[in-house]
Amino acid sequence: MAKLYFRYGTMNSGKSIEVLRVAHNYEEQGKKVLLFTSVVDDRFGVGKVASRIGMQKNAIVVDDQLDMIKMAREEQPNCILVDEAQFLNKKQVGQLIDIVDDLNIPVIAYGLRADFLGQLFEGSNALIAVADTIEEIKTVCWYCDKKAIMNMRCKDGDPVFHGEQIQIGGNESYVPVCRKCYAARRKQALAGS
Template identity: 80%
Template sequence: MAKLYFRYGTMNSGKSIEVLRTVHNYEEQGKKVLLFTPSVDDRSGVGIVASRIGMQKSAIVIQDGVNMKELAAKERPNCILIDEAQFLNAGQIEQLAEIADDLNIPVIAYGLRADFMGQLFEGSASLFAIADKIEEIKTVCWYCDKKATMNMRCKDGVPIFHGEQIQIGGNESYIPVCRKCYTDKKREAGQH
């Protein structure tokens, strides 16, 4: 029986590298993979999954109206991979579960747990609720040696704690931090 996996981590934890490595491993064995990414993630261009170390691959763009289950039924891949799954809505996450349950195709979704204010994204909350297996991809805090669990948004190198939930960016906009360093920086900014 196929499963729905959610592999989550902070910014800079290597999620996209892991997605690209997994695609490579399947394809190297002559197996078919469908790679999806939400249309909102346009850092490297819409429909491109890219890592900070320079690896990239074209992906199917998830936007309103895209029926991933229908596409999976037609294409019959060995596996489905999703990058930036936190940006999906609850209905799209249900489609992923149906792909695993009804079509017996494993689905591995990669994404952030929470936003820069510590709030769950809709897609992440849905995946935490229904995924068969949840795995953390770990990295280290920018400021200390503890495990990073939070994403800190920065503007010109200064931490900020307000704004829209979604702001697409990389190292120029976000750093991985532990909860203590996040709280300390929030207090320094007079936000806590």
């Protein structure tokens, strides 16, 4: 029986390399994978799943017009992988549920749990609510050796604690941090303003 998996982690935890690794493993066995990514993330070009270590693969762009159920029904993949799943909306997560439950195709969605202010993204919130299995991809804090659980937005190396929820960026814009280091830097920033 197929399941819906949500694998989340902070920025720089290796989510995209994991997506590429899983896709490679399926394809190496002669199995078919549908790889989806959000239209929102254009860091490496729209429709690209790319890792910071240089690996990349073309993906199907998820936007409001894409019918993932129809595509899955027509393509009959062995597995569906979704990168940047935090950017999905509830309706799109509903499509993933239907793919798992009605078409019996496993779906593994990868993404951030929360934004730079610690607020859940719509897609992550929906996936946490309905996924059969929720797994954390771990990494360490930028400033200490504790487990990173937060994404801290930075501008010119300084922490930023205001702005729009979505700002596409990589190492130049975000660092993974533990809750304690996040709180300490937030306190310093508020004291300085």
